[in-house]
Amino acid sequence: MNPTSTAPLAAVPVAGLPPTFQWGVATSAYQIEGAAFEDGRTASIWDTFSRTPGAVVGGDNGDVACDHYHRMPQDVALIKSLGVDSYRFSVSWPRVQPGGRGPANPAGLDFYDRLVDELLANGIDPWVTLYHWDLPQELEDAGGWPVRDTAYRFADYASLVFSRLEDRVQTFTTLNEPWCSAWLGYQVGVHAPGRQNFDDALFAVHHLLLGHGLATQAMRSLETRPHTYGITLNMGTADPASDSSEDREAARRADGMGLRIYLDPLRYGRYPADMVDELAARGSAFPVRDGDLEIISTPFDVLGVNFYFGQNFAGTDEQGNTHDAAGEPVVRAVLPDGARTAMDWPITPSRFTQLLLRLHNDYPGLPLVVTENGAAFPDQPDESGFVADGDRTEYLSSHIAAVADARAQGADVRGYFAWSLLDNFEWAEGYAKRFGIVHVDYETQARTPKQSALWFRDTIARTRSGQ
Ligand code: IFM
Numbered sequence: 054m055n056p057t058s059t060a061p062l063a064a065v066p067v068a069g070l071p072p073t074f075q076w077g078v079a080t081s082a083y084q085i086e087g088a089a090f091e092d093g094r095t096a097s098i099w100d101t102f103s104r105t106p107g108a109v110v111g112g113d114n115g116d117v118a119c120d121h122y123h124r125m126p127q128d129v130a131l132i133k134s135l136g137v138d139s140y141r142f143s144v145s146w147p148r149v150q151p152g153g154r155g156p157a158n159p160a161g162l163d164f165y166d167r168l169v170d171e172l173l174a175n176g177i178d179p180w181v182t183l184y185h186w187d188l189p190q191e192l193e194d195a196g197g198w199p200v201r202d203t204a205y206r207f208a209d210y211a212s213l214v215f216s217r218l219e220d221r222v223q224t225f226t227t228l229n230e231p232w233c234s235a236w237l238g239y240q241v242g243v244h245a246p247g248r249q250n251f252d253d254a255l256f257a258v259h260h261l262l263l264g265h266g267l268a269t270q271a272m273r274s275l276e277t278r279p280h281t282y283g284i285t286l287n288m289g290t291a292d293p294a295s296d297s298s299e300d301r302e303a304a305r306r307a308d309g310m311g312l313r314i315y316l317d318p319l320r321y322g323r324y325p326a327d328m329v330d331e332l333a334a335r336g337s338a339f340p341v342r343d344g345d346l347e348i349i350s351t352p353f354d355v356l357g358v359n360f361y362f363g364q365n366f367a368g369t370d371e372q373g374n375t376h377d378a379a380g381e382p383v384v385r386a387v388l389p390d391g392a393r394t395a396m397d398w399p400i401t402p403s404r405f406t407q408l409l410l411r412l413h414n415d416y417p418g419l420p421l422v423v424t425e426n427g428a429a430f431p432d433q434p435d436e437s438g439f440v441a442d443g444d445r446t447e448y449l450s451s452h453i454a455a456v457a458d459a460r461a462q463g464a465d466v467r468g469y470f471a472w473s474l475l476d477n478f479e480w481a482e483g484y485a486k487r488f489g490i491v492h493v494d495y496e497t498q499a500r501t502p503k504q505s506a507l508w509f510r511d512t513i514a515r516t517r518s519g520q
Contacts, residue, residue, distance in 0.1 A: 069457040075468030076513045077139035077178075078132060078490070079425055081185035081229065083115045084477040086145060088122035092160035095151035097187035098197070098238075099480075102245030113483030119475050120498050122164065129171045131491060131500055132474060135510045136517075139178040141424055141470050142168065143185035143229065150210045153189030157213040165214070169221050179222050180424075180470075182285065183211050183268065185229040186238075186245070186480075193246050198234060198257035201340070204264035211268035215275055223281055226357055226424070227268045230287040231261040232311060243481050252337055259339045262318055266348035284319065285357030285424045288312050290404040290411070292365045294387040299368030299375055303384045306331065307366045310384075320416050322350035335381060357424030358412065359472070360452070361396075363404025365389060394448070395429040395486055402451040409459035409466055420465050426452050427472035429479065429486040438501035440492050445505040449490075453512070471509055475500065 083099050090096075103114035121128055132140050146153060148161035165181075172179045184207065192203055207227075215225060228234070237244035240254035248254075269282050291307035293300035309328040317325045323346060324339055332338055365387045369375055377383055389399045405426070412421060428448040432440040453469060460466050476489035484495060490506035493499070502510075 069461055070516045072517050072519050076137045077470035078137055078474040079141035079470040079472050080474050081143040082145035083187045085119040085121040087117040087120045089116045093151055093158040094148040096190040097147045098193045098245035099187055101190050102247050109481055110483040110485045115478045118478050119493050133175040136513045139180050141180040143182040144214050145187055146210055147189040153192040153206050162217045180224045181222050182226050182229050198260050199253040204260045207264035208267035208271045212271045215272040226283040226285050227265040229285045256340050262349045266351045269351045282353045283355035283357055286315050287359040290363035290408050294365040294367040303366040303368035306384050316416055318349045322346040356419050356421050358421050359425035360405050362398045363401040395431050402455040405452055405455035406459045409464040413464040420467050422468040424470050425472035427488050429488045432487050434492055438492055440503040442503045442505050446508045
């Protein structure tokens with residue numbers, strides 16, 4: 054298939070999205086930029102973690118990644134060719150503020166300054182994420198997110214970025230997926246910094262949320278015009294695997310730790326009582342100080358929703374035990390039947406509708422934007438680099454249709470960003486898993502839009518024209 058073809062590709066038409074719906078593509082700094090030690094950038098926890106033997110598939114790291122740092126104008130032209138409204142990117146903290154303290158690195162800020170200008174010159178709205186997992190290593194050495202001071206350091210860093218870009222950037226989101234930073238990084242240990250300590254993870258949750266609130270307040274205090282502030286959470290659905298009381302309890306616990314311990318403090322200024330009680334029963338607690346919950350619940354304007362799949366939960370292990378060896382209740386994920394992606398994640402578009410409606414009902418009054426949705430599949434490029442990814446195209450079209458469905462039932466979903474613009478460094482999976490709608494040949498750095506990118510482009514055009 055000719056990648057430059059403008060012929061509409063076969064796909065499920067997406068009905069019911071208004072011409073004003075916001076379309077975008079998303080990336081993050083460490084996953085695409087490369088230039089890991091240029092122009093004053095210092096190490097982040099991912100530079101360190103990816104050098105830990107066995108931590109990342111293939112021993113891969115982000116030193117070069119997609120070389121976006123050096124290819125930015127061409128990448129912006131690529132984004133423009135897709136006809137999207139917006140580009141969601143993250144700012145690399147150690148590029149902008151090496152070491153995580155002190156003054157800004159002018160060369161680091163200059164890169165984002167140029168990126169914003171290039172986007173605006175091409176009619177693309179820049180959507181900034183301040184933190185997509187690349188904590189400066191020095192801050193981890195001082196204790197990382199389990200330590201309160203990191204929240205204050207984050208607010209300082211946010212102020213540096215904001216002061217430079219606020220004249221041209223409308224939307225600033227603080228954190229991407231704090232669940233991953235806290236639980237995968239500090240409890241499970243499969244993400245940087247690779248710790249395995251339950252209380253560290255719990256403390257990290259609180260300090261990430263505190264950092265969000267402090268940063269939002271700091272940016273508002275500096276603004277010379279109104280902005281849109283937000284945070285992005287990764288969320289799924291947690292349904293009971295059966296109607297048994299154990300399974301219903303397991304689903305409640307999974308939902309509590311996966312969604313409510315973030316959104317309840319953000320929106321209502323309190324941690325959910327059932328989770329606080331359960332944590333107390335195991336001798337743990339969020340490190341809340343007076344005034345923290347007021348800071349965390351600082352009003353914001355948009356909730357970024359990252360959705361990949363929904364899950365079921367069982368309250369028993371495979372042998373039927375209700376408690377694990379440590380005496381904790383079993384919360385076992387049971388993946389829904391059906392097709393899976395290359396990540397072995399189930400494909401569950403109807404759960405996406407379910408999640409968006411649930412957010413609309415339980416946390417009303419907050420506009421939603423899908424800041425990530427997409428899938429890895431075992432792509433097979435032809436000799437020209439083109440990938441006929443009918444699987445990814447179908448994943449995107451069914452999930453965009455799920456968004457339209459949620460909107461039709463009342464959910465205030467205003468936009469959708471495909472994850473990801475480019476194949477990129479997929480964290481612990483290295484370069485082995487490809488989420489891009491544009492294929493990247495890592496040898497030559499050639500970018501080739503996949504079938505999904507062309508379908509996405511055509512879908513956006515059709516929606517805009519009201520078809
Ligand atoms: O690649 C990641 C991204 O950085 C955060 N959200 C999930 C994506 C796919 O795993």
